[in-house]
Amino acid sequence: MAEEQLVTFSLGNEEFGVDIMRVQEIIRIPPITRVPKASDYVEGVINLRGNVIPVISLRTRFGMERVEETDLSRIIVLQVQTKVFGIRVDAVTEVLRLESEAIEPPPPIALGMDAQFIRGVGKIGERLLILLDLDHIMGGEASHDVSA
Amino acid sequence: MSQDGDQNQGVDLEEFLEFYLLDSQEQIERLGSGLLQLEKEGGNIGLINDLFRSAHSLKGASGTMGFTPIVALTHAAEDLLDRLRQGKIEVSLEMIDILLAVTDRVKAMLAQVGQRLEITLGFEDLVSSMRLLLNREEPDVSATDYAVQEEVLENYVPLDFSLTQPEREKVNDGSSLGRGVYQVDITLEPNTLMKAVRAVMATQRIEGMGTVIKLLPSVEELETGNAESFSMLIICDEPKEEIQRELLEISELVDVFVHPYQNFGGIEEPDKTFNVIDNVLGDEKIMPLPIPKAVVVPKESGKALSASTIEAPNGEGNTQVHTIRVDTARMDNLINLVGEMVITRTRLVQIGLDLKGQYSTDGTVNNLNEANVYLGRLMNDLQESVMRLRMVAIGTVFNRFPRLVRDLAKKTGKEIELILKGEDTELDKTVVEVIGDPLMHLIRNSVDHGIESPAESREAGKSEFGTITLNAYHEGNHIAILITDDGSGLDLDKIRQIAVSKSLIGEREELSERDIANLIFLPGFSTADVVTDISGRGVGMDVVKKALNSLGGMVDITTRKGKGSTFTIRLPLTLAIIQALLVEVGQEIYAVPLSSVLETLLVNREEIKTVGGLPMVQLRGNTLPLISLQEKFDLPTPETESSEVFVVVVGFGDKALGLIVDELRGQQEVVIKSLGDLLNNLPGIAGATILGDGKVTLILDIGSLIQDVLVTRSA
Numbered sequence: 001m002a003e004e005q006l007v008t009f010s011l012g013n014e015e016f017g018v019d020i021m022r023v024q025e026i027i028r029i030p031p032i033t034r035v036p037k038a039s040d041y042v043e044g045v046i047n048l049r050g051n052v053i054p055v056i057s058l059r060t061r062f063g064m065e066r067v068e069e070t071d072l073s074r075i076i077v078l079q080v081q082t083k084v085f086g087i088r089v090d091a092v093t094e095v096l097r098l099e100s101e102a103i104e105p106p107p108p109i110a111l112g113m114d115a116q117f118i119r120g121v122g123k124i125g126e127r128l129l130i131l132l133d134l135d136h137i138m139g140g141e142a143s144h145d146v147s148a
Numbered sequence: 149m150s151q152d153g154d155q156n157q158g159v160d161l162e163e164f165l166e167f168y169l170l171d172s173q174e175q176i177e178r179l180g181s182g183l184l185q186l187e188k189e190g191g192n193i194g195l196i197n198d199l200f201r202s203a204h205s206l207k208g209a210s211g212t213m214g215f216t217p218i219v220a221l222t223h224a225a226e227d228l229l230d231r232l233r234q235g236k237i238e239v240s241l242e243m244i245d246i247l248l249a250v251t252d253r254v255k256a257m258l259a260q261v262g263q264r265l266e267i268t269l270g271f272e273d274l275v276s277s278m279r280l281l282l283n284r285e286e287p288d289v290s291a292t293d294y295a296v297q298e299e300v301l302e303n304y305v306p307l308d309f310s311l312t313q314p315e316r317e318k319v320n321d322g323s324s325l326g327r328g329v330y331q332v333d334i335t336l337e338p339n340t341l342m343k344a345v346r347a348v349m350a351t352q353r354i355e356g357m358g359t360v361i362k363l364l365p366s367v368e369e370l371e372t373g374n375a376e377s378f379s380m381l382i383i384c385d386e387p388k389e390e391i392q393r394e395l396l397e398i399s400e401l402v403d404v405f406v407h408p409y410q411n412f413g414g415i416e417e418p419d420k421t422f423n424v425i426d427n428v429l430g431d432e433k434i435m436p437l438p439i440p441k442a443v444v445v446p447k448e449s450g451k452a453l454s455a456s457t458i459e460a461p462n463g464e465g466n467t468q469v470h471t472i473r474v475d476t477a478r479m480d481n482l483i484n485l486v487g488e489m490v491i492t493r494t495r496l497v498q499i500g501l502d503l504k505g506q507y508s509t510d511g512t513v514n515n516l517n518e519a520n521v522y523l524g525r526l527m528n529d530l531q532e533s534v535m536r537l538r539m540v541a542i543g544t545v546f547n548r549f550p551r552l553v554r555d556l557a558k559k560t561g562k563e564i565e566l567i568l569k570g571e572d573t574e575l576d577k578t579v580v581e582v583i584g585d586p587l588m589h590l591i592r593n594s595v596d597h598g599i600e601s602p603a604e605s606r607e608a609g610k611s612e613f614g615t616i617t618l619n620a621y622h623e624g625n626h627i628a629i630l631i632t633d634d635g636s637g638l639d640l641d642k643i644r645q646i647a648v649s650k651s652l653i654g655e656r657e658e659l660s661e662r663d664i665a666n667l668i669f670l671p672g673f674s675t676a677d678v679v680t681d682i683s684g685r686g687v688g689m690d691v692v693k694k695a696l697n698s699l700g701g702m703v704d705i706t707t708r709k710g711k712g713s714t715f716t717i718r719l720p721l722t723l724a725i726i727q728a729l730l731v732e733v734g735q736e737i738y739a740v741p742l743s744s745v746l747e748t749l750l751v752n753r754e755e756i757k758t759v760g761g762l763p764m765v766q767l768r769g770n771t772l773p774l775i776s777l778q779e780k781f782d783l784p785t786p787e788t789e790s791s792e793v794f795v796v797v798v799g800f801g802d803k804a805l806g807l808i809v810d811e812l813r814g815q816q817e818v819v820i821k822s823l824g825d826l827l828n829n830l831p832g833i834a835g836a837t838i839l840g841d842g843k844v845t846l847i848l849d850i851g852s853l854i855q856d857v858l859v860t861r862s863a
Contacts, residue, residue, distance in 0.1 A: 033846065035833065035846065036780070038830055047838050047842050052844050054823070083824065084824075
């Protein structure tokens with residue numbers, strides 16, 4: 001457990017990483033069906049080989065402005081516990097290994113975004129990698145969002 | 149996992165386990181409902197025979213599998229039923245209670261088996277109570293002097309309960325969690341018959357509030373010996389006084405003393421505790437864990453099995469059964485495959501039509517389209533056949549309610565009869581699986597708030613027997629389930645008051661009686677003055693409504709003061725594949741379940757009138773409330789509005805609502821897909837489906853849309 005394997009992706013100028021074991025696949029953006037009355041960060045649902053799965057806009061989730069879809073835009077399909085969902089990102093950058101020592105706890109003022117989504121910050125030379133806490137991305141406040 | 153693994157060497161138990169479980173669960177259900185019938189009708193010999201057979205085959209099967217505790221229980225039950233059928237003993241309430249307790253215990257054991265766990269539940273207590281009932285004709289005579297022990301019990305001395313390791317752990321866990329650990333000393337009336345039964349009753353009372361760890365002396369020793377008192381080690385959150393009060397309600401208990409039990413700290417040092425006993429009881433040694441006496445050797449069960457084959461009455465049991473059991477997972481897989489095929493066929497049809505547009509004269513394209521039509525017919529047949537496979541009689545759900553009502557009636561001291569009607573009504577397995585809980589909630593509600601106490605009924609000049617009727621029947625593409633009670637009816641004035649006080653409605657608002665009654669489905673509404681154990685607990689009727697809405701159904705209530713109330717539930721027959729009308733709203737497409745579409749209209753915008761801020765249209769002299777899906781779903785307002793709009797009239801029973809949409813896209817078969825945990829419970833959305841072009845389309849939840857409108861209109 002001295003090493004973690006991560007899939008990294010970018011949102012604007014920031015670079016993020018998720019545990020590769022949680023990543024089911026990475027796909028281009030298919031037609032997305034909007035779901036009315038869902039939380040604003042839920043972009044909609046897509047058809048993944050006969051299964052309907054929700055897609056989250058990470059930009060909206062992190063309070064960043066929306067951008068147009070580009071050739072590099074992707075959906076990373078994740079499985080967290082039993083839940084399968086996609087996160088929409090600007091681009092998937094690489095797969096890399098990171099020593100556990102290179103991971104630091106999230107800074108108290110977390111880069112202008114909600115600290116609950118951040119598990120830690122990884123350092124690779126000069127690059128800073130924000131490691132996501134997936135359990136909070138879709139869960140957490142989702143329940144009261146729905147009832148509101 | 150098996151208790152007698154050695155005897156079954158070479159046999160793959162796992163293979164038979166599923167069948168065993170299915171069969172045993174069925175037998176135990178049959179036993180349970182039969183016992184309730186027995187209680188009602190008394191000694192009906194046919195019924196007793198049935199019960200005996202159920203107990204017997206359960207015993208046989210459990211013996212084969214090596215589940216000794218179940219064998220012990222069913223064997224004793226079988227003996228009891230055998231005596232009963234020979235007319236040697238009479239049916240008594242006590243007996244029914246014990247036998248029901250046996251069914252509960254066996255059920256719990258089967259649950260452990262089902263989880264591939266070792267059976268850890270005890271059976272000795274119930275077995276000895278049953279033995280006791282059997283032997284009640286031969287009362288015990290030997291009168292030994294237990295004065296020593298009695299004295300001890302009155303002046304509290306912590307007893308050693310000879311706890312086993314797991315029991316000790318339980319006690320330690322309990323105390324470390326801050327729960328009360330008590331030693332309860334109970335003195336019986338001198339010459340009490342059936343002391344063991346008192347002990348079992350006391351145990352059951354405590355089980356209602358906490359856990360009984362150990363009984364001393366054991367039930368068996370109580371049964372055979374002549375002790376006038378016994379002690380229990382319990383874990384319970386209730387205060388001492390409460391425990392004492394609860395126990396004193398049992399007849400023939402003279403004294404109940406509850407002492408916090410501190411000795412468990414030293415339990416781990418056997419030497420020390422043995423000293424305590426030695427001091428207390430002198431030479432009398434306390435037995436360790438009672439050794440089960442009612443263990444049946446497999447040989448015997450085999451013998452009994454062949455005996456029963458001979459015994460089996462002619463004509464019965466010889467009929468061949470033309471059914472097979474199939475694992476539900478396989479069935480679900482089949483349905484999913486059919487669902488995927490339906491989607492793929494829709495795509496084929498779409499491709500065929502596209503090709504026809506491009507090569508209208510090509511014969512091959514025409515052939516393709518013809519084949520598509522034929523495939524469509526086959527698919528319909530296939531789908532219908534598969535759906536029929538999944539149809540289950542609603543009786544499977546209803547059957548658990550007689551016991552529930554009986555227990556609730558006992559608890560509340562009300563006299564209640566439950567009448568079941570239409571148990572044969574079939575509906576899809578998916579629906580059957582999920583309606584149990586909402587129904588149970590409604591029945592609990594009826595028992596608690598609907599049915600009056602015997603005194604109240606007498607005052608109202610009604611029979612002391614309250615009646616709850618559960619009725620199911622098909623109504624078009626839906627199933628209707630009615631829960632009717634003949635109790636006091638809803639107190640509409642009170643509901644109104646509460647609704648006003650919680651500002652759910654305005655003070656002067658004019659509402660029909662029915663509208664007021666339906667207010668109880670609003671979140672945060674509760675009429676009960678006291679939160680009771682039965683239906684209180686803060687779970688409101690809104691939960692029931694929500695659960696039913698999520699199934700695409702709805703619930704309605706009618707009530708008459710002093711006459712009772714009726715809850716009407718309407719549910720679609722299936723939740724897997726449905727016919728849907730596709731509608732276009734702005735750029736989006738939604739699917740409306742066709743089963744709830746009454747008609748479609750083309751309405752001129754000028755005909756739409758706004759009443760109290762809400763749109764309405766006149767339809768054949770009646771006012772039809774409308775909702776605009778574009779507004780409801782926060783779609784952008786189009787720049788140009790057409791002068792005419794389509795209205796899809798949807799409804800259940802006598803409730804109707806018009807949905808304003810832009811276009812109708814025709815009807816199609818759709819496979820309902822769940823939106824998953826992350827997106828369920830969205831207002832107005834029941835699920836999703838995948839259309840022929842591979843795009844996801846949302847399915848409207850008509851029930852919740854209608855109920856929302858009713859609520860907003862009345863609020």
